[in-house]
Amino acid sequence: MEPALIAEVPLTPETVFRDYAPRVYNLARRMLGNDADAEDVTQDVLLQVVRKLGTFRGDSSFTTWLHRVTVNAALAHRRKSAARPEINAADPIDNFLDSGRNLLPSKPLALRPEQAAMDRESQGLIEAAIADLPEAFRDVYLLADVEELPNAEIASLLELSVPAVKSRLHRARLALRERLARHFGGPAA
Secondary structure, three states, X not given: OOHHXXXXXXXXXXXXXXXXXXXXXXXHHHHHOOHHHHHHHHHHHHHHHHHOXXXXXXXXXXXXXXXXXXXXXXXXXXXXXXXXXXXXXXXXHHHEOOOOOEOOOOOOOOOOHHHHHHHHHHHHHHHHHHHHOOHHHHHHHHHHHHOOOOHHHHHHHHOOXXXXXXXXXXXXXXXXXXXXXXXXXXXXX
């Protein structure tokens, strides 16, 4: 189901979880750089949205409202996490059920294994370069180039001016170009 058809399909907790949970998780994951934190924020956002679903007035689109709630929750989580030390104790076996089946979705086999490996490597390089950006640049870059939000909406979400958003986006793109140039053979900016 397309999220754009929201006016035609009534919003229920089930449709919110089914149709929007991946979008919330992906945005939180990219902003926080951590699966566990993204899962926590996703759960918090979805619970908050479902609880407040009846108060949604429709002044903006539902996805705009959802983005605002997600960004605010991720930023609040980041601020809260900065005050306490990080402890990493993830066990890979946690990704498997008792039956031995993987909880994570599996990808179909690629037709060309070498191309799949190169794609994963390229994606990993890009994700690492994005994760290495300073938070102020990373947030703007993710909202603009990954989530494809307009600059005015990003400015509103992050409480910045539109020129500040444009400046940070430009600097983020230059930093990414510089970091990725040696891997992809392009000239550094």
